[in-house]
Amino acid sequence: MTLKIYGIGASRTARPLWTALELGVPFEHIATPYQGGATRTPAFLALNPNGHIPVVVDERPEGNLTVWESMACALYIARVHGKADGVSITPATPREDAEALRWSFWTVSELEKDALTVLMHRMALPEDQRKPGLAEQAENRLKVPLAVLQAHLQAQNAQGEAYLAAHRFTVADVCVASVASWVRPAADLLAQYPAVAAWLKACLDRPAQAQSRALK
Ligand SMILES: N[C@@H](CCC(=O)N[C@@H](CS)C(=O)NCC(=O)O)C(=O)O
Structure with missing residues (x-):
């Protein structure tokens, strides 16, 4: 197999x-x-x-x-x-499964397009091809989903859970953090959502994240 x-x-x-x-x-x-x-x-x-x-x-x-x-x-x-x-990143309860599903679908529908625009036009494209106006518009739109994510993480933190679906890191965090990481070039925007910034850092500091990115 x-x-x-x-x-x-x-x-x-x-x-x-x-x-x-x-x-x-x-x-x-x-x-x-x-x-x-x-x-x-x-x-x-x-x-x-x-x-x-x-x-x-x-x-x-x-x-x-x-x-x-x-x-x-x-x-x-x-x-x-x-x-x-x-213990593992696999959802272990119906609630964890529901969180993994809803945050993954939410990411592709509410976050990914504008996060990619930020990544491309603030960092990834050669400088002469970047359009800061497009990045600014995307950053403005991102305030809505980032506030939703911030509120969820604050509610999680209030009940002693550090991650999206549980107290431990799960596949829900893989799916959302892999896209939220594209917003990092807009550092001032991210700083307005401290719970998101702290959670994102904890996710991206995991060794498996760097190992996955290094596979060419
Ligand atoms: N919604 C798809 C998008 C996949 C996608 O666009 N992948 C890019 C790389 S990140 C790609 O293969 N681009 C090459 C192409 O479209 O020709 C997914 O999440 O898997």
Whole structure:
């Protein structure tokens, strides 16, 4: 039985990679950059007709199972390959499962697009291609979801829970922190949400995060 993860760490593939590394699940990393045509070959398109990374292929006794969409990949690995023992990052109760699902869906619908605009136009693009006006507009819109995240984390902290779904770090934190990290170039904005900034730092300081990003 082999778990294969296609993609590179410096992409949304970090989400399933980070999840697998946190769990200590053995996997084969199939280095697949999103630039240069590797995601447009017939073989790759047969795995993901969208032509995007990540893709997870779980070679199981009953047959191969293919998962794409980065949040689905991370949640799948946690659920199917992790232990729901209340210690690992796998959700262990219906409440933890609900939190992981809702915050992952929330991230792709409420946070990801504007966070990516901040990353691209404050840091990732060559300076002469950056449009600070686009970044400013995105930062203004991000005040709404960041306030929602801040309120949730404050409520969690008030009941002695340091992370999104539980007292311990779970796959919910992988899914949200991997996107919230894109807002870091807007340091002044992030500083307005101290519970978010502290939680994000705790998530990104985890060794498995750096290990996932380093996989080329
Ligand atoms: N919603 C998808 C988006 C996947 C995606 O856009 N991946 C990028 C890399 S981060 C990609 O493969 N881009 C190459 C392309 O679209 O050609 C997910 O979360 O998996």
